[in-house]
Amino acid sequence: MIGGGRIGEALVSGLLQSGFATKDLVVVEKFPARTEELATEYSIRVTDSIADAAEGADVLVIAVKPGDVDVVLADLGKADLDSDREKLLMSLVAGVPTSRYENKLPAGSPVVRVMPNTPMLVGEGASVIAAGRHVKPDHLALAREILESVGTVTVVPESQIDAVTAVSGSGPAYFFLVAEAMIDAGVALGLTRATTTELVVQTMTGSAAMLARSGENAADLRAAVTSPGGTTAAAIRELERGGVRTAFYEALAAARDRSAALGSSGD
Ligand SMILES: NC(=O)C1=CN([C@@H]2O[C@H](COP(=O)(O)OP(=O)(O)OC[C@H]3O[C@@H](n4cnc5c(N)ncnc54)[C@H](O)[C@@H]3O)[C@@H](O)[C@H]2O)C=CC1
Numbered sequence: 001m002i003g004g005g006r007i008g009e010a011l012v013s014g015l016l017q018s019g020f021a022t023k024d025l026v027v028v029e030k031f032p033a034r035t036e037e038l039a040t041e042y043s044i045r046v047t048d049s050i051a052d053a054a055e056g057a058d059v060l061v062i063a064v065k066p067g068d069v070d071v072v073l074a075d076l077g078k079a080d081l082d083s084d085r086e087k088l089l090m091s092l093v094a095g096v097p098t099s100r101y102e103n104k105l106p107a108g109s110p111v112v113r114v115m116p117n118t119p120m121l122v123g124e125g126a127s128v129i130a131a132g133r134h135v136k137p138d139h140l141a142l143a144r145e146i147l148e149s150v151g152t153v154t155v156v157p158e159s160q161i162d163a164v165t166a167v168s169g170s171g172p173a174y175f176f177l178v179a180e181a182m183i184d185a186g187v188a189l190g191l192t193r194a195t196t197t198e199l200v201v202q203t204m205t206g207s208a209a210m211l212a213r214s215g216e217n218a219a220d221l222r223a224a225v226t227s228p229g230g231t232t233a234a235a236i237r238e239l240e241r242g243g244v245r246t247a248f249y250e251a252l253a254a255a256r257d258r259s260a261a262l263g264s265s266g267d
C-alpha cells in the first residue's frame, strides 16, 4: 500500500478486519508522524521506502494524491524489483488513467484502476474497477477478491470511471453534508444535538436499508412517505424551491469534470 492517508488506512483497516494477516500488508508512508500512527494502530510494517515494500509484493496499491503519482512511479522505476515476479498494480487515485501507469511501467504490466469510497472502513465500501490494457481475468479476479473483503465491487469500462467517481467516490461526502444540514436544522427547531443526531443517523440507515432491500425504487419510497397535503409534501416543496435536484445534477457533473481534469494535469 503506497500512501497511508485516509483511503489507504480505510482499505488496510477493512482488510485486517476481514481477516487479512498483518504480515501480508506493508504500507509505504513518507510522513513520519503518520508512519508511527499506522504502525501502532494496526501492528503492520510501515516503511518510507517504496523499493523496500515493493520487493516481494504481488500487488501494489497506489493511494497517494494524483499530484504524487509521478514521484511514486519514478521511485518504482528506480527500485530494483524482481522482474520474474509479476505485480498487479491497483490505483485508487482519482482521475489518473491506467495508460499513465502503463507508459511508465515495464511493458505488459497489469494495471487496474479502482474508485473506492471511505465506507470500506466499516466493510460497506462501493468499489468500482476498470481494467487496463494488460489485465487478464486472473488479475481482475484478484482485484475483486481484495476489494470484496471491504464491500461491493462493480466492473465498468474505464471511460465511465470519472462519472463513477462523481457518484460513489465522492458520494459519501454528499450524504454527510445532508446529515450535517439536517442535524443543524433539527437543532434550530429546538431539539438537542444528541437527539437530532441519533434520529438523523437512524433515519439515514433505515432509508438506505429500505432502498437496498425493499425492491422498490427511490421515487416510490419517497411517494409512500408523502401524504396528501401533509408534512413531507410541505418539506419537499421547500427542497425543490431550493433547487436540490438541479444542485445534484450540477454537483455530479462538476465532480466528473474535475476527475477528468485531475487525470490530465495531476494537481
Ligand atoms: N478520500 C476519499 O474519500 C477518496 C480518495 N480517493 C483517492 O485516494 C487517494 C488518496 O486520498 P486520501 O487518502 O484522501 O489522501 P491523503 O492525503 O489522506 O493520503 C495520501 C497519503 O500519501 C502519502 N504520500 C504521498 N506521497 C507519497 C510517497 N511518495 N510515498 C509514500 N507515501 C506518500 C501522504 O503522506 C499521505 O499520507 C487520492 O488519489 C484520492 O483521489 C479515492 C476515492 C475516495
Ligand SMILES: O=C(O)[C@@H]1CCC=N1
Binding pocket: 094, 165, 169, 170
Ligand atoms: O475528492 C477527491 O478528489 C477524492 C476522490 C473521490 C473522493 N475523494
